[in-house]
Amino acid sequence: MSRPFIFKSELWIPRYTGIMVYSVREFIETLKIIDKFSIFYHMYINIFNYHNLPTFYTNSISFWFYKNGYLLLAEKISIIDPLDYYDLDDLRNALVQTLEKNYDKDLDKKEKLTPFYFIKAEREIIDCERIANTLDQFIEGIKKSSINSLFYHLITSRIENKTLVNDYSSWLLSIGEAKKAEKINKLDLYIMNLYEVKKEIIKILENETC
């Protein structure tokens, strides 16, 4: 018998790291050493905070470059999908490498940029006091889940468990629902918003042919 699925949720509060930067060079140097939960905040939390709106860029780092007139860097960072990573240091390296490769210091502005404030997420995982042993119970559980709960199971659980497979798909695989698991794992979470994702997941789960 497979293990039950335990529904959890994730809440966080932003904490200022005390570090703000005024130039691209400073940004890159800080990115190399900043607390990894600051990278988590700026790359992942935006999925929660902004992806329900048709914003120009996918994360606050890209937006900062855009706002300061570094459009190339904004685009190059924007396409980095943090969901391709389960290790925050790997994501940090990808960001740093992209910036180092595309940053032309000759184009640097003389005046100070609008500052970038490095914030980190202080997280708390809560148990939602719901479990699922069957697919039907699982569907009911998802329907009752907040988007914070989706955020945890689809996004941060992968970092905690060091895997590219999200919690939902992992459990569906364990009960033999490979097709549903694959479809959910392939959802483009970085482009869709969590409200749409929730509807899409329920649709996949309720579709008997998949």
Added chain:
Amino acid sequence: MLEQYIPFVGEETIFELYLLSKKLKGIKVLHVSSTYKGGGVAEILHRMVPLMNELEIETDWKVLEGDEKFFTFTKKLHNLLHIPCGECIDSEEIVYYLKITYENFKKIDTENYDVIFIHDPQPMGLIIKKRPGQKWIWRCHVDTSTPDPQAWDFLENFLNAYDACVFHMPEFIYEKIRIPTYTVRPSIDPLHPKNIDLSEKEIKTTLTKFGIDPEKPIIVQVSRFDKLKDPFGVFEAFKLVRKKYDCQLILAGSFAPDDPEGEGVYKDLLNITSDEKNVFVLNLPPDSHREINAFQRGATVVVQKSLKEGFGLVVSEAMWKSKPVVGSNVGGIKRQIVHGVTGYLVNSVEGAAVRIKQLLANKEFRDNMGFHAKERVRHRFLIIRHLRDYLLLIYKILHQNS
């Protein structure tokens, strides 16, 4: 009462609040501020405190008592933290601040609480009463990013004894703060009379009562009569807009009887708009919540053209009514409006005028932005999120060293 928020945030969000509050069972929380009436802090606490109690977190709210001399000094301190203006704090003022603080030691019992939130600088000195094991949080509602050094030194004497401080946004944080610093956005209450749904009939009746034509496009700015809110700039923008658009302007607000500057701004506005039949400068009593609500709901475009702003929650109030807002790129306005998505951020009278025209000309644009504006507030600026942030903050502070 919490159930009443389900239509706005969903049952699952309220359920999670209960789950989170279970982790805080048995703790006692105290909020201390400087007034029960007036201002954003009191407005939020009037709702926040009962909600925390409903979650079975025993929460009280007490107010620091002071006289005119004390509050004149704390007002000066507030201003100096906001913008250095060359004024000095003298030793007599410091002694008087401490005297009033000590007098309040007897009146405000802080000993029986686990977590104490001190709102703004006025009651900050109460930290001297801190007992081992207690957690004290300074909740600052002011922009202290560029404080007067003397004012900051005064504040810092107390601040370093706190366990954490909380600001609206990182831009408001002074870089020399060394204690844990969090950012928690303020919020609006969808159940407050100024935010509740109104019938079309009530909106039209209210507009008509003030001589405003509900059928003609309306531009609205709601703010107290203050030069920093730039009502004159709004009027200039309106003059540029009306060259091509037959529209009306409402400048609605109030001024305190003891605020000569506010009265002056109001009179100047009346003077310069006296020949304008489509401009309505309305000085309303402070409790005109439904009227303000009706103006915002009746508006075609809402403007907030402040020259300097704290957080400016009036922007979220308009966004909650599905209105696109044209706001200045300052203070908290830039954290509420997502430029080009929920409204526009502007830097000048001309910028405001062109964005107002764009919105007046295009209903689909307005509807689309208005939709996203409401969603943004639902997601980020309602009191339920604020409450959740406070609960989590309390939990984190209590477990800081574990």
